[in-house]
Amino acid sequence: FSSTGYARDQFRAAMGEVSPEEISGVFNATSAVLTHPYAPWKVGHQNNVYYEGKIRQQVELEVLAMEDMLGVNCLTLLLTDPVGKRETRWIAEDSNQNVWLVHSSGDGISQSEPFILIPANPENGWKSWENASAIPLNYSVIMKFPAITRVPKLSSLSDCIHVLIKHHDSGHMESYANGLGLVKFFNL
Secondary structure, three states: OOOEOOHHHHHHHHOOOOOHHHOOOEOOOOOOOOOOOOOOOOOOOEEEEEEEOOOEEEEEEEEEEEEEEOOEEEEEEEEEOOOOOEEEEEEEEOOOOOEEEEEEEEOOEEEEOOEEEEOOOOOOOOEOOOOOOOOOOEEEEEEEEEEEEEEOOOEEEEEEEEEEEEEOOEEEEEEEEOOOEEEEEEEO
């Protein structure tokens, strides 16, 4: 991970194989200002995210601040469940409008290395890595797009993205709604 992009992509751009605009993972000074329609968060944003698993509950999402993480200006999101379990996420948008999970930490324990959480152009079956023989420990896969998500108090939301999120040995699904962001967690 490099806040200026992958070296192989920079080399390809220097050779004229791709344009500099196609390089993913290049973060500028405004990387904490998210413009992606499925990640409309700003400092001060708060909402409840529905959690569906063994028990059903609400997880509070709060956008705390802009912070530097791994050399990238990020939004810091705090997710808190009703029993007080917390996950902090550092989210940033690269120059191509891909939304990255730059880092996450659950109750102070590091959970992930950087990966693209939501691509600039969502499509069914998209995955956050390129080489099929080198699946990373942390990744996201779009399992369904567009999808309908049922969320209490919001009813049915159309045009959603269902994303499989994998952190080392655990995994779950998240649903993102256009204009709302994260609206639901699903346990696998």
